[in-house]
Amino acid sequence: MMDQDKTILCIGAGYVGGPTMAMIAAKCPEYKVTVADINADRIARWNSDRLPIYEPGLEQLVAQSRGRNLFFTTDVEKGIRESKIIFVSVNTPTKTFGSGAGKAADLQFWEKSARLIMECATEDKIVVEKSTLPVRAAEAIHRILQSNTKGLNFSVLSNPEFLAEGTAVADLEHPDRVLIGSMTTPDGHDSMERLVEIYAHWVPREKILTTNVWSSEMSKLVSNAMLAQRISSINSISALCEKTEADIQEVSHAIGMDSRIGGKFLRAGVGFGGSCFKKDILNLVYLCECYNLPEVAAYWEQVVRMNEYQERRFAERIVKNMFNTVSNKRIALFGFAFKADTGDTRESPAIHISNLLIGEHASLAIYDPKAMENARADLAGTEGKIEYFEDPYEAVRGAHAIALITDWKEFTAYDYGKIFTLMEKPAFIFDGRNILDHKRLYSIGFNVFPLGKPALTHF
Numbered sequence: 001m002m003d004q005d006k007t008i009l010c011i012g013a014g015y016v017g018g019p020t021m022a023m024i025a026a027k028c029p030e031y032k033v034t035v036a037d038i039n040a041d042r043i044a045r046w047n048s049d050r051l052p053i054y055e056p057g058l059e060q061l062v063a064q065s066r067g068r069n070l071f072f073t074t075d076v077e078k079g080i081r082e083s084k085i086i087f088v089s090v091n092t093p094t095k096t097f098g099s100g101a102g103k104a105a106d107l108q109f110w111e112k113s114a115r116l117i118m119e120c121a122t123e124d125k126i127v128v129e130k131s132t133l134p135v136r137a138a139e140a141i142h143r144i145l146q147s148n149t150k151g152l153n154f155s156v157l158s159n160p161e162f163l164a165e166g167t168a169v170a171d172l173e174h175p176d177r178v179l180i181g182s183m184t185t186p187d188g189h190d191s192m193e194r195l196v197e198i199y200a201h202w203v204p205r206e207k208i209l210t211t212n213v214w215s216s217e218m219s220k221l222v223s224n225a226m227l228a229q230r231i232s233s234i235n236s237i238s239a240l241c242e243k244t245e246a247d248i249q250e251v252s253h254a255i256g257m258d259s260r261i262g263g264k265f266l267r268a269g270v271g272f273g274g275s276c277f278k279k280d281i282l283n284l285v286y287l288c289e290c291y292n293l294p295e296v297a298a299y300w301e302q303v304v305r306m307n308e309y310q311e312r313r314f315a316e317r318i319v320k321n322m323f324n325t326v327s328n329k330r331i332a333l334f335g336f337a338f339k340a341d342t343g344d345t346r347e348s349p350a351i352h353i354s355n356l357l358i359g360e361h362a363s364l365a366i367y368d369p370k371a372m373e374n375a376r377a378d379l380a381g382t383e384g385k386i387e388y389f390e391d392p393y394e395a396v397r398g399a400h401a402i403a404l405i406t407d408w409k410e411f412t413a414y415d416y417g418k419i420f421t422l423m424e425k426p427a428f429i430f431d432g433r434n435i436l437d438h439k440r441l442y443s444i445g446f447n448v449f450p451l452g453k454p455a456l457t458h459f
Helices: 016-025 039-045 057-064 077-084 108-120 137-146 168-174 187-201 213-244 248-257 278-292 294-321 349-359 370-378 411-412 416-422 437-446
Strands: 007-013 033-034 072-074 085-089 124-130 153-156 178-182 208-212 329-333 361-366 387-388 401-404 428-431 449-450
Touching: 007 016, 007 077, 007 108, 016 033, 016 057, 016 072, 016 085, 016 168, 033 039, 033 077, 039 124, 057 168, 072 077, 077 108, 085 108, 085 187, 108 124, 108 137, 124 137, 124 187, 137 153, 137 213, 153 187, 153 213, 178 187, 178 213, 178 416, 187 208, 208 213, 213 248, 213 278, 213 294, 278 294, 294 349, 294 401, 294 428, 294 449, 329 349, 349 361, 370 387, 416 437, 437 449
Parallel strands: 007 033, 007 085, 033 072, 085 124, 124 153, 178 208, 329 361, 329 401, 361 387, 401 428, 428 449
Antiparallel strands: 153 178
16 A cells, blocks of 8 residues: 555646656655646557657656556546645746736646645645746745635645756756755745655755745746856857857857856857746746836846847848748758757747748748657648658758758758759758758858858859
8 A cells, every 4th residue: 555645746747747757756666656637638648658748768767667656647636635745837838918918927727726736635735836936926826725724734845847858857867956945834844855855765965955935936937047048148149250250159169168157058049949948037027027126127038039039030041141032932941849859849949930931931841850740730820831741851852941940960960962952053051050061061062051150152
């Protein structure tokens, strides 16, 4: 019989909930771990050999525990009743309506989850914020839970995720740190120790940081904002490099060797994407505005604006260098995921670049190793000529240009001599990630436009 205290539920079976619970189940075999979601199709896929998300190593991790102490279900209510520790990992998108629209987090799914926990619970629970929430959200959630009429006591902890798509399994197994924030009460401290004990099964104690709940929530927002700021900073310099004929990769390497700066997140590209960076920065902006800090708000908002500029600049560069028109020209998009080694397309630069090119009446031929299903969904409402291919060589057939959006390693191994023969002439390559051999492509006959570097052209 499973110890009732060693039962964990995660509400939400997305990019965070599924992998996190799979790792906990694998490392804590004495715990029963249940992942619940109202999306029946998503749960069916978690219970199949075709998982709803792609992460290297995730299939093996899930298979290790599924059916033993890891379970996926649509019965959220039962999971609440039977579990002592409840992680909530539901979507917290940016609001599109009302006060704070466009910046503040939309907490309706979190509040619904909290109210459901309150209604279904028959004993005290530990509730863990796993979604990214605005600072002091735990206080509001705690008030909702404590308003129950059953005399139950709920502890609310903040345990933000720091996973990167494409390396989520490795990030979970060998995290830089695990952050746990609690209320400054005896109950809060005891609950925090319960969560610390779970992670301590595989994470060294010195890497498990405990803070007050507000510091934990703030740390998540600021971590993502700082990372995004580095990307926007180096991308802003890529535009200057193109004007001055400096080389952005040489510049990045030089400044990255400064130990005070370091080389991570200094690779110029078409822009950042993913579920967190933009949302968390705008959340931080809204928080600053609410506390009457307009200068601080404007500073962080510019990071998002620079990202939008980089996406727009990439699309405009394609149009300008293809003789100021892409109307009825076929452009092959290599990559649609926001980064390599994931099928995630949330806020992917490819979405915005595709819409900009379609607005110029281009014809798009899209290929991505793992993101085709999401690409179709993202562009479902876009009017224009868009085709999707399972073979990159078919995508480039008759194309005037290739726009490389995602840094998949396989793109560097293609036969570009063959690709050149399949394309219209003059043939263009716009490398939005600077991963290709530009001199070789030029020698084949391509007109090559790297990002933040001088172009290599035959005219």
